[in-house]
Amino acid sequence: MKFLPLIWSGLWRKPGRTILIFLQVAVAFALFGVLQGLKTGVEELIASARADLLIVHSRVSFIAEGLPLGLIEQIRTVPGVKVVIPVELTGAIYQQPTQRLGVVAVRPDENWQDAFTFHLSPQADAAFRKTRTAALMMDPLAKKYGWKVGDRIPLKSNTQQQTGSGDWTFDIVGTFTDSDIGGGLEKILINYTYFDEARATGKGTVNHFNVAVTDPHLAAAVSDAIDRRFANSAHETRTESLRELAQQQMQSIGDLNFLIRAIVGAVLVALLFATATMMMQSIRERTPELAVLKTVGFSDRTLFFLVLAEALIVCVAGAAFGLALANVVFPFASRFVPGLSMPWVVVVIGLAAAILVALISAALPALRAARLTVVNALAQR
Amino acid sequence: MHPLKQFFGLLAVNIAGITQRLGSALTIIIGVTSAVAVLVSMLAMGVGARNEELGNVRDDRVVFSSTGAQGFQSNIPRDEAATASELPGIKKDSAGRPIVSFNAFVPIEAHRRATGVRIFFPMVGTTSNTAELSPELHLTAGRMFRPGMHELIASNACVRQFTGFELGEKRSIRAIDWPIVGHFDIANMHNCVVFTDVETLLTTFGRNSYNRVTAMLDSPAAFATVRDALQADPTLHIEVKREREATEGDFRQLNALLNFVAYFVGSIMAVGATLGAVNSLYAIVDSRRRELATLRAIGFRGLPIVASVICESMLLALPGAVLGGALAWIFFNGMAASPFGFSFQLSVTPRLAALGIVWALAMGLIGGVLPGLRAARVPVTTALRAI
Numbered sequence: 191m192k193f194l195p196l197i198w199s200g201l202w203r204k205p206g207r208t209i210l211i212f213l214q215v216a217v218a219f220a221l222f223g224v225l226q227g228l229k230t231g232v233e234e235l236i237a238s239a240r241a242d243l244l245i246v247h248s249r250v251s252f253i254a255e256g257l258p259l260g261l262i263e264q265i266r267t268v269p270g271v272k273v274v275i276p277v278e279l280t281g282a283i284y285q286q287p288t289q290r291l292g293v294v295a296v297r298p299d300e301n302w303q304d305a306f307t308f309h310l311s312p313q314a315d316a317a318f319r320k321t322r323t324a325a326l327m328m329d330p331l332a333k334k335y336g337w338k339v340g341d342r343i344p345l346k347s348n349t350q351q352q353t354g355s356g357d358w359t360f361d362i363v364g365t366f367t368d369s370d371i372g373g374g375l376e377k378i379l380i381n382y383t384y385f386d387e388a389r390a391t392g393k394g395t396v397n398h399f400n401v402a403v404t405d406p407h408l409a410a411a412v413s414d415a416i417d418r419r420f421a422n423s424a425h426e427t428r429t430e431s432l433r434e435l436a437q438q439q440m441q442s443i444g445d446l447n448f449l450i451r452a453i454v455g456a457v458l459v460a461l462l463f464a465t466a467t468m469m470m471q472s473i474r475e476r477t478p479e480l481a482v483l484k485t486v487g488f489s490d491r492t493l494f495f496l497v498l499a500e501a502l503i504v505c506v507a508g509a510a511f512g513l514a515l516a517n518v519v520f521p522f523a524s525r526f527v528p529g530l531s532m533p534w535v536v537v538v539i540g541l542a543a544a545i546l547v548a549l550i551s552a553a554l555p556a557l558r559a560a561r562l563t564v565v566n567a568l569a570q571r
Numbered sequence: 572m573h574p575l576k577q578f579f580g581l582l583a584v585n586i587a588g589i590t591q592r593l594g595s596a597l598t599i600i601i602g603v604t605s606a607v608a609v610l611v612s613m614l615a616m617g618v619g620a621r622n623e624e625l626g627n628v629r630d631d632r633v634v635f636s637s638t639g640a641q642g643f644q645s646n647i648p649r650d651e652a653a654t655a656s657e658l659p660g661i662k663k664d665s666a667g668r669p670i671v672s673f674n675a676f677v678p679i680e681a682h683r684r685a686t687g688v689r690i691f692f693p694m695v696g697t698t699s700n701t702a703e704l705s706p707e708l709h710l711t712a713g714r715m716f717r718p719g720m721h722e723l724i725a726s727n728a729c730v731r732q733f734t735g736f737e738l739g740e741k742r743s744i745r746a747i748d749w750p751i752v753g754h755f756d757i758a759n760m761h762n763c764v765v766f767t768d769v770e771t772l773l774t775t776f777g778r779n780s781y782n783r784v785t786a787m788l789d790s791p792a793a794f795a796t797v798r799d800a801l802q803a804d805p806t807l808h809i810e811v812k813r814e815r816e817a818t819e820g821d822f823r824q825l826n827a828l829l830n831f832v833a834y835f836v837g838s839i840m841a842v843g844a845t846l847g848a849v850n851s852l853y854a855i856v857d858s859r860r861r862e863l864a865t866l867r868a869i870g871f872r873g874l875p876i877v878a879s880v881i882c883e884s885m886l887l888a889l890p891g892a893v894l895g896g897a898l899a900w901i902f903f904n905g906m907a908a909s910p911f912g913f914s915f916q917l918s919v920t921p922r923l924a925a926l927g928i929v930w931a932l933a934m935g936l937i938g939g940v941l942p943g944l945r946a947a948r949v950p951v952t953t954a955l956r957a958i
Contacts, residue, residue, distance in 0.1 A: 207853060207854070210846050210850040217839060217842050217843040218843050220839065221836065221839045255744070255745065348646055391777055425746070438688065452612075452902075453613075453840075456609055457840065459601070460606075460844070463601045464602060464847040467597070467598045467854075468850060471594070471595070475857075523835065
């Protein structure tokens with residue numbers, strides 16, 4: 191502790207240089223924070239997706255191919271299945287072709303919320319079950335279009351009503367939140383029964399079934415059992431957990447992992463080199479001063495640690511500032527992946543990397559300082 | 572002495588001295604190298620993606636889609652599609668029929684050969700007159716699908732990337748077996764696409780309308796004729812775009828993302844490299860205080876000194892730029908990437924290399940200004956007294 195003023199004055203011997211190194215470290219770690227944050231954030235999102243909530247969909251194609259509603263009875267009889275809820279998907283636009291939203295039609299049977307990641311108030315749930323033309327939405331969407339409970343909203347959909355019209359009207363009965371990332375923010379929930387009765391084509395089919403299991407540990411076994419039941423039938427199924435789906439959804443970003451690693455590597459190598467040369471330069475310039483310190487009794491070891499401490503302070507302070515900056519910029523960079531937040535582990539890894547950079551880059555200059563012989567060093571003057 | 576002569580003299584001295592200050596010089600070079608390498612390879616993704624997207628675009632082909640709709644959202648009823656194909660300006664074949672294809676898209680899942688990971692590829696329903704409409708399509712094995720049959724032809728990229736696309740293999744879709752009857756190549760395309768008869772596709776999936784209509788024009792100039800005729804008919808809810816615009820619209824999001832990432836990361840790295848250059852140049856200038864003071868004392872002026880430092884900085888940035896571009900080319904050119912399920916090859920072009928050099932020179936220029944000013948302001952008396 192008593193050396194702190196000494197380290198401090200060493201740092202501010204050339205304020206310009208220290209500030210520049212500080213900024214350089216900050217910039218490098220801001221970039222590190224954002225990139226590593228994206229990578230780790232995605233991994234954390236996948237890990238947090240529920241593994242005990244199963245989606246039963248057609249083996250052909252999740253998007254384009256549906257399943258008959260009738261399968262629900264057979265799925266129910268699979269041991270370990272708690273709740274099965276049919277889900278149909280379609281798209282709609284509100285007022286303008288650019289204002290698109292997803293329409294999720296569910297059948298709010300008993301305990302239906304167990305099979306979803308949605309949360310809604312008991313009042314909203316009751317109103318949703320009671321009203322045939324009910325619609326629920328998430329707050330951001332309601333805010334975007336200024337919708338309130340009680341409003342009737344006209345939507346245009348590719349799915350036609352029996353009258354041949356693509357115009358649908360729904361009554362807003364409440365809002366919900368979704369803890370899952372996959373479905374996006376701009377979607378509404380409607381009643382499957384009403385939707386299926388009113389539509390002109392595709393009656394009696396669903397896009398997929400959501401299945402809640404009695405015991406999370408059974409999820410994998412239940413999912414295999416369901417698929418076995420429909421093997422070699424006209425409607426072969428594939429059952430996947432939300433986590434598996436998230437994994438596949440994020441796989442596309444996984445392709446960029448190599449690039450992220452390469453960039454982070456390049457940044458750190460360049461930084462390492464820059465700090466190392468600067469420390470070397472600094473020690474070279476201060477040789478006489480260091481010699482004086484030795485003359486007045488500072489040991490080799492103390493000098494070694496003094497130099498290391500200088501590098502550590504600049505690097506760690508710079509990294510902390512850079513990571514804080516990354517935290518500010520992060521929402522902007524992660525807008526392509528909904529639901530992503532800066533993981534704290536990245537900050538920890540970043541600070542550890544900063545310490546490593548400081549130690550490696552200052553090791554040689556510190557050694558040089560420690561090995562100075564007083565006579566030679568003073569003779570340089 | 573003339574300032575210009577002073578400048579060249581100074582520059583020669585600076586360059587001769589680089590070997591004595593190798594550490595600082597290397598810091599600049601390495602910093603610039605990594606910044607340019609990263610920028611160029613990131614931009615190479617965008618270029619590669621664009622090459623893949625627009626590689627087969629023709630000026631005399633147009634795409635009809637429903638007004639305001641994007642990509643697969645488009646929806647064209649049969650009667651409107653028929654009307655569109657009769658518009659003036661659309662080329663006719665030898666039998667007098669318009670060269671038009673009605674298209675419908677269904678995403679189907681496939682599994683990657685290497686990893687088994689699931690990915691979606693488009694199954695495209697089309698009319699079988701591809702020879703006239705898409706001359707860039709070449710069958711490499713097997714035969715064309717027959718209208719009315721559940722038959723598929725797959726691009727060779729499917730076979731390379733995914734399992735289950737060999738000739739004669741059957742894919743089960745809607746409980747019907749669809750055999751693969753042919754393989755084809757489309758020049759400049761690395762993505763998996765599967766074609767089948769559009770009417771068969773619509774029937775199988777219970778649809779009543781197409782997604783898009785593609786048509787060949789009499790000539791690229793006939794676009795105006797088609798557009799005007801289309802706008803003159805108020806019963807049609809469709810719009811026409813040149814193939815290039817339609818494709819660019821489809822990929823706008825992907826391109827925006829790739830460009831954002833490239834320039835975001837590239838700029839941050841450039842700032843870092845510039846800061847490093849400033850620091851190194853300060854160190855170089857400081858170690859030459861005596862020399863600079865002497866030069867000032869014997870009549871060297873400020874401006875040539877500033878210019879010589881800036882020039883030295885840019886000269887040091889230059890090898891960094893070349894090295895960075897070269898590294899990007901060696902490691903990433905031709906590398907296959909498929910972020911977000913779209914496959915393409917990274918492409919490091921001369922234009923990108925030139926851009927890298929421009930960025931590097933800018934880093935050198937900006938980085939050299941402050942150290943240059945300090946060099947020019949070395950106070951003669953104190954600097955010389957410090958000897």
